Amino acid sequence: MWSFVKGSGKKLFGGGDEPALDGGTLQDEIKELGLDATGMEITVEGDTVKVSGEAVSQEMKEKVILAVGNVSGVASVEDSVPSAGEPVFHTVEKGDTLWAISSKTMGNGARYEEIFEANKPMLTHPDKIYPGQVLRIPQA
Numbered sequence: 001m002w003s004f005v006k007g008s009g010k011k012l013f014g015g016g017d018e019p020a021l022d023g024g025t026l027q028d029e030i031k032e033l034g035l036d037a038t039g040m041e042i043t044v045e046g047d048t049v050k051v052s053g054e055a056v057s058q059e060m061k062e063k064v065i066l067a068v069g070n071v072s073g074v075a076s077v078e079d080s081v082p083s084a085g086e087p088v089f090h091t092v093e094k095g096d097t098l099w100a101i102s103s104k105t106m107g108n109g110a111r112y113e114e115i116f117e118a119n120k121p122m123l124t125h126p127d128k129i130y131p132g133q134v135l136r137i138p139q140a
Contacts, residue, residue, distance in 0.1 A: 002065060002089065006047055006075040008132030021049075026068045033121045037064050040081060047075040058084040059118075062136050066122055070133055088137040098126050105137045114138050 012021070012029060023042040026049060030037045039054040040061070049068045055061035061081050066089070069077045090101055098112035106114070116126045118138040123129065 001048075002069060002077045002079065002087075002134070003091075004069040004074050004076060004134055005091070005132030006073060008130065009070045009072040009074065011072045020044075021071065021073050026071065029071065030064055030067050033067055035063050035067055035121070036060055040064060042068060047073060048078055049074055049076070050078045050080070052080045055081050058087075062087045062089075063119075063122070066119065066134055066136055070122060085139065088139055089134050090137050092129050092131055092133045092135060094131045096129065096131070098129065101135065101137075 010029075012025060021044050023044055026042045026044065027037065030042070036056050037060075038056055040051055041053045043050045051065060051068070055064070061079075061083070065077050065079060065087070068074060088105070090105055092101070098115050099109040102112040102115050103109040112126060115135060115137060116123055118136045123135075129135070
């Protein structure tokens with residue numbers, strides 16, 4: 001189970017009080033981002049998103065988890081999709097930059113572009129991260 005900051009993240013309904021999320025709304029968000037969730041089922045129970053089935057790749061599985069987890073109103077993502085390895089995620093803290101995150105998690109700040117690339121299309125610019133956002137840290 002992956003934890004997210006429930007009050008942080010993308011608002012899918014335009015602001016104000018967000019209506020209850022459902023699997024169809026999250027599937028639409030995944031499609032809008034251009035991610036391939038073929039074989040994966042997305043359901044919602046309260047503030048928990050459940051992801052099951054088979055992913056087309058480990059990378060796509062991790063991106064789908066982040067895409068649904070970084071939505072306002074989601075507190076956790078329960079993952080029952082088979083894995084090729086354990087994903088590595090990092091929750092952005094106040095004052096973090098991709099350079100600092102890359103220094104901390106990969107041992108070299110200059111590798112920040114790898115983190116940026118690993119989080120596309122959810123990230124559109126290396127400087128546009130926010131506290132509470134969860135990022136995928138690529139593994140060798």
